[in-house]
C-alpha cells in the first residue's frame with residue numbers, strides 16, 4: 181500500500197539503490213522540497229500536529245527576550261549584535277521577543293540584526309509576515325548557520341535540535357550495526373521497515389561512552405548534524421563574544437534507547453506510517469552537545485529543566501502581572517499556559533535548557549548555581 185507521495189519515492193529509491201540510513205529518511209521526510217513535512221506546511225497550533233512552548237504563551241518569548249537583553253548588557257552592549265534563531269517555526273517566539281525588547285531595552289532592539297535559519301520556504305514565508313513590522317532592521321533568512329555573518333551574537337534554538345536527522349545503531353554479538361530502512365521481505369512489499377546493516381561499525385567511538393557497553397539488542401542514537409551545528413556555534417564563540425540558548429526535550433545524561441517518534445494531529449503514529457505527513461523527532465542528548473561545545477572551546481552552563489529556568493526568569497511574577505487585569509476566562513487561559521510550560525507532567529521536566537558561551541564572558545543570567 182502506498183501511504184503518501186513521498187512513500188512512493190522512498191520505495192522506488194530503496195528498490196533501486198538498497199536500504200537508506202535513518203538520517204536520510206528523516207531528512208527527506210522532514211525537508212524534501214516537494215513532499216517534506218516542514219517544507220510543505222505550517223504544522224503548529226491546535227489545528228496542526230503539535231504545539232511548541234512559544235505557541236502556548238507569549239510569556240515564553242518575552243522572558244527569553246528579557247534574558248537575552250541581560251546577556252547583551254553583560255557582553256558590553258555590542259552594536260551591531262547578530263541575533264540568530266535556528267528553526268523559528270511561525271516566528272512566534274521572535275515576535276514576543278521583539279515586542280518585549282523594544283519596550284524594555286530599546287538600545288538592544290535597535291542594535292539587533294536578526295538572522296533566521298530556516299530551510300522550509302513555507303515557514304520562512306510565515307516568519308516574514310509575522311516579523312516584518314516588529315524589527316528595527318529587516319531580518320535576513322539563511323539556509324544554514326554557516327551563512328550567517330560572523331560577529332558578536334546571541335543565538336536561540338527552541339525545538340530545533342529534535343528535528344535534526346539522527347542515526348540509530350543496534351548492538352549484536354559482533355558489535356554495533358547501523359539501523360537502515362529497507363522494505364519488508366515479501367516480494368513486491370511496499371512496507372518500510374528497519375533492517376540492520378550487514379557489517380558492524382568498525383568502532384564504537386561514534387556512540388556516547390556510557391552506552392558503548394550495552395547488551396545485545398540495545399538501540400542507541402547519535403545526531404551528527406546536531407553535533408556539527410553545536411561545534412560551529414562554539415567555534416564562533418571562540419572568535420567573537422557569543423551566547424547560545426538551546427531548549428529542547430531530551431536527556432541530561434547520555435542513555436541508550438530508541439526515542440524516534442512521529443506525531444500527527446497531536447497523536448503518536450508509526451514512524452513509517454505516512455512519511456512527509458507526520459512530524460519526526462528524537463530526544464536531544466544534552467550531555468553529548470555539552471561535551472562537543474566544550475571540546476570546541478566554549479563554556480557551558482549546567483543543563484536545567486525548562487521549569488527551573490522559566491521560574492528563575494520570573495514566569496510566576498509575569499503570570500501575576502498578566503492576570504491582574506485579565507477577565508476570568510483570560511486568567512484561566514494564562515494559568516493553564518503556565519501549567520503547560522512548567523508542570524512536571526507537561527513540558528516542565530522533559531524539556532531541558534542549556535547555554536554555551538564564550539569563555540571570557542561572565543556567568544550567564546538564569547544559570548547561576550545558588
Ligand code: SAH
Pocket residue numbers: 218224232233234235266267268269270273297298299300303323324337338339340343344
Ligand atoms: N522554534 C519553533 C519551531 C520548532 S519546529 C517553535 O518553537 O515553535 C522546527 C523548526 O526547525 C521548523 O521551523 C523547521 O522548519 C526548522 N528546521 C528543521 N530542520 C532544519 C534545518 N536543518 N535547518 C534549518 N531549519 C530547520
